[in-house]
Amino acid sequence: MTADFLSILTSRPLAEVLREYPIGWDFLANYRLHSLGPELSFSQALLEVEEEALAEFGLDRLGALESFAEFLEQFTPKENPLAEVKSITIIGGWNKAKSPEAVSLTISAGEIISIVGPTGSGKSRLLNDIECLAQGDTLTGRRILVNGAELDDLQRFEMEGKLVAQLSQNMNFVMDLTVCEFLEMHAKCRLTPNVGEVTATCFQCANELAGEKFSEDTLVTQLSGGQSRALMIADTAFMSESPIILIDEIENAGINRRQAIGLLAKREKIILVSTHDPLLALSADKRIVIQNGGIAKVIEISEAEKESLGIIEDLDNTMQRLRTALRAGEVISMRDLEEPG
Numbered sequence: 545m546t547a548d549f550l551s552i553l554t555s556r557p558l559a560e561v562l563r564e565y566p567i568g569w570d571f572l573a574n575y576r577l578h579s580l581g582p583e584l585s586f587s588q589a590l591l592e593v594e595e596e597a598l599a600e601f602g603l604d605r606l607g608a609l610e611s612f613a614e615f616l617e618q619f620t621p622k623e624n625p626l627a628e629v630k631s632i633t634i635i636g637g638w639n640k641a642k643s644p645e646a647v648s649l650t651i652s653a654g655e656i657i658s659i660v661g662p663t664g665s666g667k668s669r670l671l672n673d674i675e676c677l678a679q680g681d682t683l684t685g686r687r688i689l690v691n692g693a694e695l696d697d698l699q700r701f702e703m704e705g706k707l708v709a710q711l712s713q714n715m716n717f718v719m720d721l722t723v724c725e726f727l728e729m730h731a732k733c734r735l736t737p738n739v740g741e742v743t744a745t746c747f748q749c750a751n752e753l754a755g756e757k758f759s760e761d762t763l764v765t766q767l768s769g770g771q772s773r774a775l776m777i778a779d780t781a782f783m784s785e786s787p788i789i790l791i792d793e794i795e796n797a798g799i800n801r802r803q804a805i806g807l808l809a810k811r812e813k814i815i816l817v818s819t820h821d822p823l824l825a826l827s828a829d830k831r832i833v834i835q836n837g838g839i840a841k842v843i844e845i846s847e848a849e850k851e852s853l854g855i856i857e858d859l860d861n862t863m864q865r866l867r868t869a870l871r872a873g874e875v876i877s878m879r880d881l882e883e884p885g
């Protein structure tokens with residue numbers, strides 16, 4: 545791969561290389577080479593640079609060429625085979641009573657699956673099995689296939705941590721960055737092209753999801769729980785390469801939950817949401833019902849259930865309105881309950 549970049553740097557005009565790999569400007573700036581002739585190849589342009597100028601950085605011409613090639617290799621996103629995750633399949637294990645789960649469920653990219661069940665029934669356990677790509681070695685005995693195939697230990701090790709992004713209830717930021725700096729840092733770390741455009745989109749989208757607006761200059765440590773969740777959802781939707789998103793409880797986050805889930809699904813990701821919230825449970829394509837540690841049913845959301853979403857949304861809006869009114873110190877009257885959402 546470095547050899548490919550050596551060949552690019554010796555054959556193609558520098559301007560063209562920098563258009564394709566803008567990160568190269570950082571290297572040139574670091575070595576005070578930013579005013580090299582753009583119409584020449586990097587190796588030709590180097591001939592015009594004083595040897596002493598390079599020696600200052602402990603380099604000769606060949607060293608500078610090799611360093612630039614290595615730099616470009618290091619900071620160029622590699623093809624991500626995980627982006628090609630088209631489906632996962634959950635092969636049932638057993639429930640807490642050791643009865644088998646008679647399930648083989650395939651979930652495709654772009655599908656939303658909700659997971660419902662009583663408290664303590666095993667919803668988070670199912671999310672954990674998916675996150676660790678269980679191969680019959682967790683207490684449920686489940687196996688998770690990727691694109692229909694079992695994973696060997698090496699593939700599992702390579703994929704673990706990259707396949708799945710978890711959005712959990714509590715988001716605590718530890719760095720004192722502004723929202724803008726935080727998004728930019730993420731975009732750069734993930735080698736996202738068009739950093740400015742992506743961070744602007746993320747910011748706008750997070751603000752649409754959050755109940756209360758915040759500015760680009762707000763410190764992330766000062767965001768409310770709901771605002772933090774909204775920021776992380778937008779960040780995951782636009783910048784994360786993980787093809788699977790696991791969401792554990794967002795009902796109390798004070799954000800537009802349906803819009804958030806829809807946004808993630810639009811990015812052709814596999815979404816699993818563990819929830820006690822009827823609005824979220826019915827906004828999915830299918831729902832998994834967990835009982836006593838096992839998958840008891842998989843229900844396809846019917847047209848009739850989808851039709852009921854309008855009424856549930858009205859009820860939900862009424863609850864939101866009451867919350868807002870109570871927070872603002874208002875007194876609730878029967879009219880508040882009757883008003884349409």
Ligand SMILES: Nc1ncnc2c1ncn2[C@@H]1O[C@H](COP(=O)(O)OP(=O)(O)OP(=O)(O)O)[C@@H](O)[C@H]1O
Pocket residue numbers: 638639640661662663664665666667668669670683684836837838
């Ligand atoms: N099939 C199983 N066999 C044995 N133990 C299980 C099984 N499934 C879940 N458990 C265990 O049951 C406990 C409760 O499970 P879990 O935390 O996943 O429940 P939950 O549905 O997410 O609860 P909540 O709604 O309160 O978040 C955990 O200790 C989990 O490891």
